[in-house]
Amino acid sequence: MTEFASRADGPVLPADLDEAAHRCLVAGFDGKTSVPDTLKRLIDRGLGGVILFTRNVRDAEQVRHLTDTLRALRPDLMVAIDNEGGGIGHLVAAGAPEVPGSWALGVVDDPRLTAACADALAGHLLSLGITASYAPVADVQSRSENPIVRTRAFGDDPDLVSRHLRAWIAATEARGVASCAKHFPGHGGTVTDSHHDLAVDPRPYDRLDLAPFRAAVDAGVPLLMSAHVVFPALDPERPATLSPRILSELLRGELGFEGVLVSDALEMKAIADRYGEAAGARLALAAGADQVVVAVPDPEVVLACRDAVLAALGSGELAEERVTEAAERVRRLALRYARPRRSRAVAAWDGGAGLTAARRAVRSGAPLPEAVPGAYVVDLFPAPHPALNWGGEDLLTEVRAFDPTATGTAVTGEPEDGEGVRSVEAVVGAVLRGAAGRPLVVATCDAGLHPWQGRVRDALLAARPDALPVSTGLPEPGGAVCAYGRGRVNLRAVAEVLTGQAV
Known part of the structure; x- marks a missing residue:
């Protein structure tokens, strides 16, 4: 049996066993x-x-x-x-x-x-x-x-x-x-x-x-x-x-x-x-x-x-x-x-299947709301998981694709007191000022796991009972519109509802 030895990076083993280990x-x-x-x-x-x-x-x-x-x-x-x-x-x-x-x-x-x-x-x-x-x-x-x-x-x-x-x-x-x-x-x-x-x-x-x-x-x-x-x-x-x-x-x-x-x-x-x-x-x-x-x-x-x-x-x-x-x-x-079975010219796939699924998934504890044109959208979600990719998607961007008059903010991660970092109270105050005279949409993502989101949401809903809650994770209590995920098509499907574009 042939021995394998090239550089000093491990014990010498029979070649077939060395290959098997690799x-x-x-x-x-x-x-x-x-x-x-x-x-x-x-x-x-x-x-x-x-x-x-x-x-x-x-x-x-x-x-x-x-x-x-x-x-x-x-x-x-x-x-x-x-x-x-x-x-x-x-x-x-x-x-x-x-x-x-x-x-x-x-x-x-x-x-x-x-x-x-x-x-x-x-x-x-x-x-x-x-x-x-x-x-x-x-x-x-x-x-x-x-x-x-x-x-x-x-x-x-x-x-x-x-x-x-x-x-x-x-x-x-x-x-x-x-x-x-x-x-x-x-x-x-x-x-x-x-x-x-x-x-x-x-x-x-x-x-x-x-x-x-x-x-x-x-x-x-x-x-x-x-x-x-x-x-x-x-x-x-x-x-x-x-x-x-x-x-x-x-x-x-x-x-x-x-x-x-x-x-x-x-x-x-x-x-x-x-x-x-x-x-x-x-x-x-x-x-x-x-x-x-x-x-x-x-x-x-x-x-x-x-x-x-x-x-x-x-x-x-x-x-x-x-x-x-x-x-x-x-x-x-x-x-x-290991080798692709076909050439790179693979058979076409249904490029619209994902958006169709995302649209069909949107649910609410109450009837889906009417459009809220010109809304102020606050999107609360945890910082991206370091081991999982995140493309930077946020609900405001998807809403603005249909309604350029919409405005708002995305808050990623818990706001804390300290120089240059906004506290929960500061975020609530800034949102209420920005949303004055506008419909308010408050989106959370798994607020049960991230209590800061619940504090922001509850404070906003207390000050603005007319605000529309949205969940981009698992369902939240209170009749929120649910996307059941933060993929771009999930957010787009909710944005279509909020802007009256739902098909």
């Missing part, structure tokens, strides 16, 4: 037009995949050139991206189809429309040379306090979520793009965001939301992503990503999943702060993962994870059979999806 890695990187040298060396040694982010995107032609460059280095390299729709996507600058978030699709509850939205996203990916999408979200929004799933889920009912998962997976597969149901065995029953800390779902086994994942497996989903969540009913010690009981016994044994199991990003604090990324990579593969993701564009983190896996193989701490099994699953996935 197939089990997915790496993020910096760059729009060139590939970093470290990444080139990893690809040459068998790197299984790369994950693209907004940092890798300038426009569609540039992305096509980048994916061509990557595949010229290794034709079976998987090129993946998070592409959920709504506010979760990284291809705005590349002309991504506009679709609402999953919750709005669940509100409409028309699987054919969900399939049309998924088809549009997958068709666009294929045209760019991206053939793996880390979507859809299979989580059920089971806890009102959950800070990370929310409108990314199709809903709070497992049967509804399963219906729309099947539609999404089938449409994506028909395009020749690999879909990925996430985050197994569910992140919707937590009150912690695993990007920031270890999350725990305390429910007993029979209350866990496994049905959508069973539906995804039955639908033939080729990829599943694990959750950095502890489930005491399954494994009281380790998060799912590192748990043999959850990944091997439950997912493989009981659910019968035969595709590629990929970890959520290892640099998330649920893993990084307790285990470290390198140990996380070794433990995840030992537990049953087939690929581990390092999304940050830090080659040292990627190399540390790779070296930990190589060292564990060399010492026998990580079984060769486990890594070769994982690498074989990745190889089969690559044979099926």
